[in-house]
Amino acid sequence: MKEVDYIIVGCGLASITFCEQLITNHKTFVVFDDSSQKSSIVAAGLYNPVILKRFSEVWKAKEQLNIALPVYKKIESDLNIKIDYKLQLLRRFTSIEEQNLWFNATDKPKLEPYLSTQIIKNENICIDAPFGYGEVLHAGRLDTKTLITAYKNFLRQNDSLEEQQLRYEKLKIKATSIQYEDIKGKHIVFAEGFGVIKNPYFNHIPLNGTKGEVLTIKAPDLLIDFGIKSSVFIIPIDNDTYYVGATYNWKDKTHLPTEEGKSELITKLKTFVKCDFEVVNHVAGIRPTVKDRRPLIGRHHKHQNLYVLNGLGTRGVMIAPYVAEKLFDFIENDVPLDHEIDIRRFLV
Template sequence: MKKVDYIVVGCGLAGISFCEVLKTNNKTFMVFDDASQQSSIVAAGLYNPVILKRFSEVWKAQTQLDIAMPSYAKIEKKLDVKVDYKHSIYRRFSSVEEQNLWFTASDKPSLEPFLSTDIKRNTNKYIDAPFGLGEVLRAGRVDTEFLISVYKKDLRSKGSIQEEGFHYSKLNISDSDVSYKSIIAKHIVFAEGFGVKQNPYFNHIPLNGTKGEVLTIKAPDLKLDDALKSSVFIISIGEDLYKVGATYEWTDKTNTPTENAKEELISKLKTFITCDFEVIDHRAGIRPTVIDRRPLVGRHPNNENLYVLNGLGTRGVMIGPYVAQKLFNFIEKNIELDAEIDINRFEN
């Protein structure tokens, strides 16, 4: 039997974030992951402190960025890779009224660090933006697919991951620890995304799950270096390739891409992009979304060694490191979880 401090189930953004906190605090762990959950891989990886539909601040945006950005920088340095690409996000204005709403929002103290007060004139002949563009600051993109790939490779080299499905029936729980196959741990953290629906210990938590589909296109003439948000977003990922997304579907819970979503994304993209492009990839995943748009973090009501880290929704890149630190402090330092992220908020 191998003894570790933690078993972590899931190696998406939530699982990686928690592993990083464990490493920082010199805790040992074993990860189990079967790559069945696609949302972190499919995600475009955009981190954006502003809700651009309403020109309002993302929940705890400044705090999240202050924790997340050093976390990704640390991973980059440790693994000698590049995963964090800092660039602006431009919001395409569809009217003078939207420009005015942007200026009003930029006067708010919480949004002032993130919204430029200069309306950018569009100079790209293949982008239709007669009312100009608003620039979001402190934004960028994490290459989530590459991050997960290199992170798993590193865990593999250290013997810290078992790439297989987790069989809940083989988990043994005692007052002092948990054991699974040949692993004994003080605690187990389930960071499974939408896969938590199959987890008998936490399938009661109100995780809705929202299907999102994203295209990768090749557009050699576009020459867009940043991210642009209109009816859909388009993000440069280099070599004339761009991510385009995303759709929102609440009933279909499969990872299968659909023609309807593809047509929807292409149709919306063509409302503001005028150059030719070719679709070269199309993916889908189920985002772990919650009705109140807050994460699901906490301890099992009857088993003190079982914990959940979930509900990162559409903003996993920003929120993952923040909630991972919160959960660690709760387990190891008895620091109470904030009521707005604690799974107990749904008790009644």
């Protein structure tokens, strides 16, 4: 019998950042993952503290960045990988009115640290941006694919990864322990992303799920080393390749890329990118989204040692370390969860 403090189900951003909490606090754990959920690994990984459609602050942006960036830096150091790339992010203006809205936003105390007051003139002949750009400060790109691949290797090396589907009916839940075959844990945390809809213990939580599709293009003439947010985003990778995304589909719950999604992204991209490009990759995943745009964190209403860590939506890179810390403090230190992230807000 292998005994651990925690059994974790899933190996995306939520799970990995919770593992980091456990490692920091000298807790033992094992992770179950069957690679069925794709939202983290196919994500473009963009993080920024501003909602660029409305020029408003991301929920708890400062708190999230203050926790997230040191976590990713620690992972880079521990695993000897590079995953956090600082990125100049520009919001393309489509009118003078948008420029004025931007300047109004820069006067807001919570947005002032993140929005430059300088209008950046477009000098790239391959981009149509006659009204210029506004610059978002403290933005970046997390290489989620490299992170997850490297973290799984790390877990394997430490005999902490079970690459199999956890079958809920095999769980033996007692007051002070959970047993699954030859593994016994004090707690179990379900960080399954959209896969939680099949979980009999937490399938009641209101997780909507939004399909997103992202392209990788090769555009040798584009020659930009900064990200652009317009009707779609463009994020530079390397060797003249860029991520382009993303779509939002609330009906299709498959992980398969679609011609409709590809066509939508290409059409929007061509409204402002005026050079030739080639689509070299096309991926899709289901984001674990929630109607009130807040995470779903908490304890099962009946079983005191079952927990959920989910609902990170479109901003998992920033949110994951923040809610992982909150859940750990809730379990180990009896620190109450904020109502706006606690799953109990939907049970009242």
